[in-house]
Amino acid sequence: MATDYDAPRKTDDDLDTDSIEELKAHRTDTTSSSSVDVDEADAAEGFELPGADLSGEELAVRVLPRQQDEFTCTSCFLVKHRSQLHAGRSSSDGQLICNDCAD
Template identity: 80%
Template sequence: MATDYDAPRKNTDEEDTDSIEELKTRRVDTSSSANVDEDEAIAAESFELPGADLSGEELTVRVLPRQQDEFTCTSCFLVKHRSQLHDTSRGQFVCNDCAV
């Protein structure tokens, strides 16, 4: 925004001549905007997404023991296929992802 520095400026005496009605409307406007702010955490608790309640659901997963061609990574503790094996020189089984 360009500023015209040659334009006449208001004196402080002119600023004090605002009417009482004008000052009251300014005060009402600023107080009404203060009520807009509210805590986001409190507002988020009132929202419920459709299908978000999974309390009645039951998870059924069949867990298999580690197979002959799998190993457990000593860094991330995930069971991986032997093709993911990176280092066995120090007696540790480390996967390619953890070796990087």
């Protein structure tokens, strides 16, 4: 909607001419139309809560054990390829850290 900035603005006298009844009626109209009845149980069905019982679920992916050329980072506990082993850390000190965690 275009605004005409050259049009005269309302003065204090013009603001006083608005009746309180009009303002109250306008306020009740907007509040009654904005309230919506939502069943909380229906809204919560799409969400899964942490700690939910997933004992009936099955894995859809094939899980492979760690391979010879992989290591488990002692910081993030992810299995990474040996090429991602941080050069400053070696297996002699017992700390296998990936490049991402070393930065």
